[in-house]
Amino acid sequence: MTSHRFVPDRYYNVIGSLPPALHVADGDTIITETLDAAGYDKDDVNRISGPNPMNGPIFVEGAEPGDSLKVEILTMVPTRDTGFTRSVVAGNVVDPRDVRGLPESRKVFWDIDRKALTARLAEPVSGLEAFTLPLAPMIGCFGVAPSLGQAISTATSGEFGGNMDYRLLGPGATVWFPVSASGALFFLGDCHAVQGDGEIVGTGIETTFEVTVRLSVEKKRTIIWPRGETADDIFTIGNARPLDQALQHATSEMLRWLETDYGLDRTAASHLLGQVVRYDVGNVFDPAYTMACRVSKSWLKRR
Structure with a gap:
């Protein structure tokens, strides 16, 4: 089993059957640095527009339709001292009569302390002056190529995975995806430093990470959903x-x-x-x- 440091030369706003950027063997480990959801890297350089640029696709030898791709999330290390969120809950999570009373949502920034592993608002909000959060890293968007040769926007999700934004998809978790294309064609990106259930402001604390995953093929383990x-x-x-x-x-x-x-x-x-x-x-x-x-x-x- 081999460890690969994967440095993409391009990023994608879709998950689909695209030319592989990297070939790996069953059981190999991949270390890669992600962009944030808006396409900015760890140096705050914009590399691509959003939504949710993905690293990949990674072709895993031996993976065929009907198999499962096992993804072990080994580590997630923040690589930037800033992150961003939106400032107001989405209109679809409140009663319709309350939507007009919501302030205009804007992009706000957070300071990330990579030694203390905490985050706090860069501009304090009244009533939240001491509001400091422990980091709880998670991968917002990852998965494998969908069936039928489709390429599906990283804004959404399906049987193949995608933009699921589930807070338990972080270090120590293992995830299985249904393989629908030869090589599985694995994609990864959109990492959050913290996020509550529902992603109700439309973001977690969006930032950049160095992510280490192990990819393994489980032959003839047919599943439908992750x-x-x-x-x-x-x-x-x-x-x-x-x-x-x-x-x-x-x-x-x-x-x-x-x-x-x-x-x-x-x-x-x-x-x-x-x-x-x-x-x-x-x-x-x-x-x-x-x-x-x-x-x-x-x-x-x-x-």
């Missing part, structure tokens, strides 16, 4: 609009996982999920919403 796990939980992700459809996708994928890997039939899985499931909102801002169906590993025993 799956993941942390030290404590397993989760499945559905991306769609309306929100109930995203929840349905995530729940169906969890039922399939509990059956194939944990030996639970639909009745047993229903009893389990009915009492212990947790649903997390990944985002309710993008064209497709993201829901995660999450179960604590303490309730599970693999076959």
